[in-house]
Amino acid sequence: MPNAIILGTGSCVPDKILTNHHFEKVGSNDAWIQERLGIKERRVVDGQTTSDLASGAALNALKSAGLDAKDIDLIVLATATPDRPAPATACAVQDKIGASNAVAFDISAVCSGALFALSTGCQYIQSGMYRNVMVIGADTFSNITDWERRDSVFFGDGAGAIVLTSTDEERGFIKFELHSDGAGKDGFTVPAGGCETPTTEETMKQGLHCFQMDGKAVFETAVSKVPGTIQSVLDHCGLHIDDICCMLPHQPSIRILEEIASRIGLPWDKVRTNMDRYANTSGGTIPIVLDETWRSEKFHAGDHLLFAAVGAGWTWGAALYKC
16 A cells, blocks of 8 residues: 655744733743743734634645645644534635645544544545645634633644655555543533534523633543553554654643653653644644654654644544654
């Protein structure tokens, strides 16, 4: 079967910056946020939609890949903050970038979304059905944040995009391992707005259209589930953690990433983060940090990149990429 390789990357974040000092009014402060979460500031939209950011990232990825929008066969967009409940935000992106030949659909796995979308795109390529696939992770969590709550410090807005293409060479994404556990569905949730709890004046007054998070549960799930999944992926590929060039993870908090790195024995200087500037951009995290790393670092044939994420659902997973 053909393999799926990264041909190009791109990202897009809003211009508006919100620093930690904004959160003093909800009982937090800059020192605590930087120490516990690793966040100095985040970007928030000012009139832009999720598809606006996703389209910007997609166009940058196309430029990086040297392709025209009409060369794309499939767009898979991971988001928990779609422009509308219907249609798929991926269809809006398809229209905005002029990818008239592309099939387009969304995936919802919250912070694990980009990893799940990558695995989906790779399978379409490996099956031979499509050659060029655009994978996008994009979220505007500022639209579902209650800014009067202390946990409003966690998230920012942003989008990243990855162009995958087919190759017969022995490289590319070589292993995915994904998991879900619906018993943890209330650990991170937006309670209202779906058919379970439709929108009413009362749900709006109660703030039930904003995210609610059990921070302790998120931490415990991440550090208990992700390291074992990473080890399973390494074992399957006959690799050791020392064979990893760098890890490109979802950006939940600096303490979660430090604990995961410690448990798998990965030196911290091999972990790539950008939450100091962008906070947690949910579905956007992995493709944004990949774009920054792909453009700034020189990888060599045979280098192994590790991807990892944990998100609401619960959902989590890991993947290996061979350069």
